[in-house]
Amino acid sequence: MVLAVLLAAPLVSGPAVAAGFMVRENSAEALATSYAGNGSRASGPNTVFSNPAGMTRLAADGFEGGAAVILPSMTFSGSASQATPMGAVPLAGNTGGDSGRAALIPNAYGVMRLSEDVSAGIAVTAPFGNANEYDSNWVGRYLGTKTAAVSADINPSIAWQIDDAWSVGAGLSAQYLKLDVTSAINQAAIFGAPGMPDASYRFKASDWAFGYNLGLLVDLGGTRVGLTYRSSTHHKIEGSLDFTGASPLLGMISGAASAKAQLPATTGLSVTSEITPDLSVSAELQFTQWSVFKNVVIQSQNPPFPNVQGYRDSWMVAVGGVYKLDDQWSIKSGIAFDETPVTSRYRAVSLADTDRYLLGVGAEVRLTDSMTMEAAWGHSFAFNRPNMNSSVNNTDGITRSVTLNGRYDINVDILAVSFRYAI
Numbered sequence: 506m507v508l509a510v511l512l513a514a515p516l517v518s519g520p521a522v523a524a525g526f527m528v529r530e531n532s533a534e535a536l537a538t539s540y541a542g543n544g545s546r547a548s549g550p551n552t553v554f555s556n557p558a559g560m561t562r563l564a565a566d567g568f569e570g571g572a573a574v575i576l577p578s579m580t581f582s583g584s585a586s587q588a589t590p591m592g593a594v595p596l597a598g599n600t601g602g603d604s605g606r607a608a609l610i611p612n613a614y615g616v617m618r619l620s621e622d623v624s625a626g627i628a629v630t631a632p633f634g635n636a637n638e639y640d641s642n643w644v645g646r647y648l649g650t651k652t653a654a655v656s657a658d659i660n661p662s663i664a665w666q667i668d669d670a671w672s673v674g675a676g677l678s679a680q681y682l683k684l685d686v687t688s689a690i691n692q693a694a695i696f697g698a699p700g701m702p703d704a705s706y707r708f709k710a711s712d713w714a715f716g717y718n719l720g721l722l723v724d725l726g727g728t729r730v731g732l733t734y735r736s737s738t739h740h741k742i743e744g745s746l747d748f749t750g751a752s753p754l755l756g757m758i759s760g761a762a763s764a765k766a767q768l769p770a771t772t773g774l775s776v777t778s779e780i781t782p783d784l785s786v787s788a789e790l791q792f793t794q795w796s797v798f799k800n801v802v803i804q805s806q807n808p809p810f811p812n813v814q815g816y817r818d819s820w821m822v823a824v825g826g827v828y829k830l831d832d833q834w835s836i837k838s839g840i841a842f843d844e845t846p847v848t849s850r851y852r853a854v855s856l857a858d859t860d861r862y863l864l865g866v867g868a869e870v871r872l873t874d875s876m877t878m879e880a881a882w883g884h885s886f887a888f889n890r891p892n893m894n895s896s897v898n899n900t901d902g903i904t905r906s907v908t909l910n911g912r913y914d915i916n917v918d919i920l921a922v923s924f925r926y927a928i
Contacts (some may be wrong), residue, residue, distance in 0.1 A: 525769075525795055525816065525846045526635035526654055526856060530573035530883070531555075531612045531628075533923035537867025537881035539839030541825030542787025544731035544775030547722060549877075549925050550614035554628035556731045556775070557662035557674030558720035560616050561624050564927075569614040571879075571923030577605030579637060579857065583893070583911010585644035587694065596907060601643030605917075606636050612923075622667075628660040633682070633768060635856055645854050645893075645909045646689040646703070647901035652855035653685040660718065674720040682740045682766065683711040684801075686812075686855070692752060694904045704751035708762060708803050708810070710744025731775040737797055740766045746805045762805035767797045783829040787839075791821040795846030813898060815851030819844040825865070835869040837881070852891060853898040857913040860888035867921075877925040885917040 529540050532551040546552070547559025550569040580603050585596040616626040636653040639645065662676030690704040716736040723730050746762035748755075771794070777787040795816040803810035825839025840863065847858040867881030890912040893899040901907040 525793070525798075525819065525858065526633055527769075527793065528610060528631055528634045530575070530610055530919055530921060531630045531632070532569070533571055533573075533867055533879040533881040533921040534837065534869075536573060536883045536919055536921045537837035537839065537865045537879070538787060538825030538827070539823045539841040539863045539865040539883065540791075540821070541789045541823035541839045541841065542775055542777045542785075543789055544720070544733045544773045545722065545729045545777040546775075546785075546787060547729065547731075550616045550626065551612070551628070551923075553614050553616060553626035553662050553676070554630055554660055556720040556722060556733045557626065557664050557676050557718065558672040558722035558731070560626050560662070560664040560674060561622070561666035561672040562722065562724070562729075563616055563624070566617045567615075567925060567927040569923060569925045570612065571921060572609055572611045573919055573921040575608045575610065576918045576920070577607070578603055578914070578916045579605040580914050581643075581645070581854075581857075581911055582914070583644075583909065585907055585909045588906040588908075593908075596644050598642050598644035598646065599640055600911075601639035601645060604637040604639045606638060608634070608636065610634070622665055624664045626662050626664075628658070628662070628676075630658050630660070631656055632658050632680075637855065639854075641689075647691045647903070647907045648898065648909055649686070649688045649854045650705070651685070651687040653683075655683045657681040662718070664720070670724050672722045674722075676718045678716045678718065678735075678738070680714050680716060680738050680740075680768075681711065682714070682742060682768070684742050684764070684766070685709045690748075690751065690755075691901060691904050691907060692755070694906045695755070696752070702750060704755070705749045706746060706757070706810075707749070708744070708746050708764070710742035710763060712740045712742040714738040714740045728776065728778040731773070733771075733773040733775070735771045737770040737794065738768045740768065742766060746803060746807065746810070758806045760806055762803055764801050764803045766801050769794045769797055784826065786826040787824070789821070789823040789841075793819050793821070793846070795819050798846070811902065812853075812855075813851060814853070815848060816846040817848055819846040823863070833871045837865075837867045837869065839865045847891075849892070849895050851898060852893060852896040854893070854909070857891050857893070857915070859891040859915070862886040862888065875927045879923045879925075881921045883919040883921070885915075885919070887915040890914060
C-alpha cells in the first residue's frame with residue numbers, strides 16, 4: 506500500500522482545497538470532521554501524520570489507506586484589454602471555461618508498537634497541490650494558461666509514552682515537489698504586428714527536500730489535548746524552460762532552468778473531549794506560516810521570469826464531532842473556517858483563492874473485528890467571489906500591456922474513503 510501511494514502521489518494534479526495550495530484531505534476521518542481533532546483524536550494510523558504522539562494511544566498495530574477525489578469548479582467572468590498607441594482596446598478571447606480539474610489524492614499509513622512505551626509509524630501523503638488549466642484562447646492567456654504544483658511526502662515517525670498522561674512524537678519528512686507552468690507570450694504586442702500568432706513558454710521542474718514534525722499529546726482523563734508543529738521545507742526545483750512558436754528575434758533560449766520555493770510551517774492546537782461513551786467533540790486551531798511564500802523566480806539563460814506571490818500567514822479553526830450509533834456504526838461531522846493566504850493585491854490566475862467555509866459529513870462501519878471502512882463528503886464554500894481588479898498580477902509579466910479584470914466563481918466537492926486494518 507505504501508509503495509502504491511508513493512508511486513501515485515507525484516502524479517496527482519489537483520486543485521487546492523485548503524486555503525493556499527495546502528491539501529488537508531489525508532483521510533476520510535479528517536474530511537468528515539472538517540479536520541477538527543486531527544491532532545488530538547488519535548483513533549487510527551492517520552495520526553502518524555497529524556500528530557505522531559498519538560501512535561502510543563492506539564490499541565493495536567495496523568495499516569490505513571485511502572484516497573480523496575476532488576471535484577472542483579472554477580469559472581472566470583470578465584474581460585481583458587490590450588494597450589496600444591491609440592489607447593486600450595478589448596483583447597479577443599473567451600473566459601477560459603471551467604479551469605478546475607478533478608484529482609485523486611491517495612494516502613497510506615502504518616503503525617507498529619516497538620515496546621510497551623514506544624511506537625513507530627510511517628505516513629505517505631500529498632500535503633500540497635494545485636492545478637488549473639484554461640482554454641488556450643482565453644483572455645488571460647498571457648497571465649497563465651496552465652499551472653500544476655504536486656507533491657508527495659514520506660514521513661517516518663516515532664513516539665514515546667512518558668506516562669499515563671503524556672506522550673511525545675517526532676518525525677522526518679522527505680518531500681517531493683513538482684511544478685509545471687505554461688503561459689502564452691504576446692508576440693503581436695512585442696513586435697507591434699497585429700495578427701502575429703502567440704508563442705508560449707513551459708517551465709517544468711521538480712525537487713526533493715527535507716523537513717521534520719513534532720507532536721505532544723496529553724490525556725487529562727476524558728479530554729485529550731494535542732500540540733503539533735510541522736516545519737517548512739526549502740525547495741530548489743530544477744528542470745527546463747522551453748519555448749514554442751517563439752520568433753528567433755525574441756532571443757529566447759530553451760534549456761535548463763530552476764526556481765526556489767519555500768513551503769510553509771504549520772502549528773496546531775487540538776482538543777478532543779469524550780462527552781459520553783458514545784459522543785466525542787473536537788476543536789482544531791491551525792496557524793500556517795504562508796508569509797515565507799513571497800516570490801517564485803524562474804532562472805535560466807533568459808532574463809528572470811518573476812512570479813509575485815506575496816502570501817500572508819493564515820489561520821484555520823474547526824469544530825466537529827463523532828457519534829457512535831452502535832457497536833458497528835459511527836457518524837461524523839464538522840465545520841471549519843479556512844483563511845486564505847492570498848490577498849487581493851497579489852491574487853493570480855494560477856490560484857484565485859479566497860476565504861472559505863468547509864462542511865464535512867461521514868460514516869464509519871466496522872466490517873470485522875479487525876477491518877473498518879469509512880466514507881466522507883465535504884464541500885468548500887467560497888466566502889466571496891475573488892476578483893483580479895486590484896491585483897498587481899492582473900497585468901502580463903512580459904509586455905505589461907494586457908490587463909485582466911473580472912471575478913471568479915469557485916465551488917469544490919470532495920469525496921473520500923479510508924480502510925483500516927488492525928493487526
